[in-house]
Amino acid sequence: MALHSVSQDQGSESTAGLDGISSLLAAIVDSSHDAIISKTLDGIITSWNPAAERMFGYTAAEAVGQSIRLIIPSDRQTEEDYVLSKVRKGERVDHFETIRQRKDGGRIHISLTVSPIRNAQGVVVGASKIAHDISERKTLELLLSSIVTSSDDAIISKTLDGIITSWNTGAEKMFGYASAEVVGKSIRLIIPADRQGEEDFVLDRIRRGEKVDHFETIRQTKDGRMLNISLTVSPVRDCYGILVGASKIARDITVKKWMENELEVTRRRLTEALASRDQFFAVAAHELRNPLNVLSILWQIPDPSRSGRVIEKSRVQLDRLKSLIDRLLDISRVRSGTLELDRQKLDLGILVREVAGRFATTNPDRQISLQCDPRIEVNWDRLRIDEVLTNLVSNAIKYGLNKPIEVSASGNTDHVEVMVKDHGIGIAADDLKRIFEPFERVEELSQVKGLGMGLWITKQVVKAHGGTIWVESELGHGSAFVARLPRDRV
Numbered sequence: 001m002a003l004h005s006v007s008q009d010q011g012s013e014s015t016a017g018l019d020g021i022s023s024l025l026a027a028i029v030d031s032s033h034d035a036i037i038s039k040t041l042d043g044i045i046t047s048w049n050p051a052a053e054r055m056f057g058y059t060a061a062e063a064v065g066q067s068i069r070l071i072i073p074s075d076r077q078t079e080e081d082y083v084l085s086k087v088r089k090g091e092r093v094d095h096f097e098t099i100r101q102r103k104d105g106g107r108i109h110i111s112l113t114v115s116p117i118r119n120a121q122g123v124v125v126g127a128s129k130i131a132h133d134i135s136e137r138k139t140l141e142l143l144l145s146s147i148v149t150s151s152d153d154a155i156i157s158k159t160l161d162g163i164i165t166s167w168n169t170g171a172e173k174m175f176g177y178a179s180a181e182v183v184g185k186s187i188r189l190i191i192p193a194d195r196q197g198e199e200d201f202v203l204d205r206i207r208r209g210e211k212v213d214h215f216e217t218i219r220q221t222k223d224g225r226m227l228n229i230s231l232t233v234s235p236v237r238d239c240y241g242i243l244v245g246a247s248k249i250a251r252d253i254t255v256k257k258w259m260e261n262e263l264e265v266t267r268r269r270l271t272e273a274l275a276s277r278d279q280f281f282a283v284a285a286h287e288l289r290n291p292l293n294v295l296s297i298l299w300q301i302p303d304p305s306r307s308g309r310v311i312e313k314s315r316v317q318l319d320r321l322k323s324l325i326d327r328l329l330d331i332s333r334v335r336s337g338t339l340e341l342d343r344q345k346l347d348l349g350i351l352v353r354e355v356a357g358r359f360a361t362t363n364p365d366r367q368i369s370l371q372c373d374p375r376i377e378v379n380w381d382r383l384r385i386d387e388v389l390t391n392l393v394s395n396a397i398k399y400g401l402n403k404p405i406e407v408s409a410s411g412n413t414d415h416v417e418v419m420v421k422d423h424g425i426g427i428a429a430d431d432l433k434r435i436f437e438p439f440e441r442v443e444e445l446s447q448v449k450g451l452g453m454g455l456w457i458t459k460q461v462v463k464a465h466g467g468t469i470w471v472e473s474e475l476g477h478g479s480a481f482v483a484r485l486p487r488d489r490v
């Protein structure tokens, strides 16, 4: 039959020539990897080459004479009616992708080309059918499509003009647009206004056949959220190697970016904390050495009858050393969580007066006014609360610019509030929280000595009593530290 059509084209070949061509064609048909089958207009198989035997599992002897429907699955039988109707009209069916059934019941994907066979008079008398096995390609296609579908990354394809041609489930989830909403539209839809230039850059590279790799940028979701994404855009070529578009894989790196940021903040904090700690050791060593220096000078004097003044000066220096060492011990106790309270009944008013009195003696030029409710009975750790008051008043003196200081204590049946107020340098809003953290000091104050641990210890002691401490302050207008504690255990 193929021979017939050739003889039509050739016109007047000799019989010998025809024989030669006939055997050449027979050899081609026999050695073809594609199934080549001929059939009548009723669909009865008239020839069946070796590749058809391999592809469908029937031998030529089994197949020839049978209806071609033998290899058509029951749910696809109507396809044969369609194919035959086209062939009868002398038309051809080209690269028709379908499924056929093997003798063993297995199914194979094939690409079918069916052409009419004409007799010498040009009348269609049958059909030749070439079936190409595309199972492998189909498997790969399915595999690829399941990867694309199940990917958490957005996988998008677009034309060289940036028109979206495919949009996977990952893209739907990431950007909030359904595939039907965006296919056919420009990819610029998800690009924020201030980044539209990036698309020109990407398309430019794609048109040059270049890839854009791990490009970190921001894209906008349907509901207006900005996502940090990492983008890889690759050129897509057709089977002839011609550039036809681009495939784009976008990974949401918002969490990664956030973590990087957090890491950077933590790293910076750690560096600062280490620097503060170094500074802490330097100040602590200095503070410890000062009284020791004074002591060693005092006791170097070869004076057999040491005067009371030397002894008194020594006692002051020893007290300084003791309080510094106590503070260092407190820091380590709070840090290791072993700060224990020794609660006892006490009158806060008396304690406040005592502390203020101490400061008044050592700072006779400072005006410290007191305002306490009568009889504020509490069940607190006396030494620790003394420490809290001492820290607050000592800061008010250090940072109070020699202006008056007010200390007050008042309470109701449940709580007591203690306030230490100065009219000194004040604290900037940004620093209000941070100064209660360990080693934190306000930078510009480096000329005023301090370990940056006082307020932290104060806060820990107040917390251990079940209370809170805060500061109200305005830069340049002074500060008021308020500690609010329950009278008794909470």
Ligand code: ADP
Pocket (backbone or CB within 6 Å): 391, 395, 396, 399, 400, 422, 424, 425, 426, 427, 435, 440, 441, 442, 443, 445, 449, 450, 451, 452, 453, 454, 455, 456, 478, 479
């Ligand atoms: P320091 O030993 O540095 O005084 P603190 O923990 O007691 O440590 O205080 C931390 C920081 O808080 C101080 O370095 C200072 O910057 C700020 N500060 C504390 N009290 C006052 C205050 N009354 N007025 C202004 N700033 C203060």
